[in-house]
Amino acid sequence: MWPLDSMTASCEERRARAQAVLRERGAALRAREEVRRGLARVRRLGRGLEARMRGLGLDRLCVRCGLGPRGGCCAREMENEGDSLLLVANLLLGADVGAQRGEDSECSFLGARGCALRQKPIFCLNYLCAGMTGALSEADLAALRSETARCLEAYLTLEGMLAGQLAASRA
């Protein structure tokens, strides 16, 4: 089994671990047809979800909220929601997993154009604040939840493949 991160691993340590995995195993992972298909599915569904959120005006809602007096919800403590395997997946998806900001109170993955990750941690992917749920009809909310669940299922399938390949290459 792919060894889990230490519970005390910092975000910097998870980034470094993911970058080392990509250097050492990235080419072998990309060479696997099922990994390429899994990445393509995660990418396609992720773009669909982003387009739906834009269509519902949720991106503008978050920008307004982030610029407001209380700021958005991407707080510093959220950056440890994702493990190094999520960051490996993000690197394979072409995301910049480096720190987007210095020492402030917000998540280091939060860049000038929003979250720099192409696959967000599960908590962030599922999170709908009261402002969002209040702005949506029941039908839009149900469609959004269903699309989010498809994205999550695609990512968990990919994650299982990556973990299996990485564990096999250690054997």
Ligand code: SF4
């Ligand atoms: S999800 Fe909600 S709380 Fe978070 S930035 Fe968007 S509007 Fe604000």
Ligand code: SF4
């Ligand atoms: S959505 Fe991205 S930037 Fe916001 S807390 Fe989650 S990982 Fe950080």
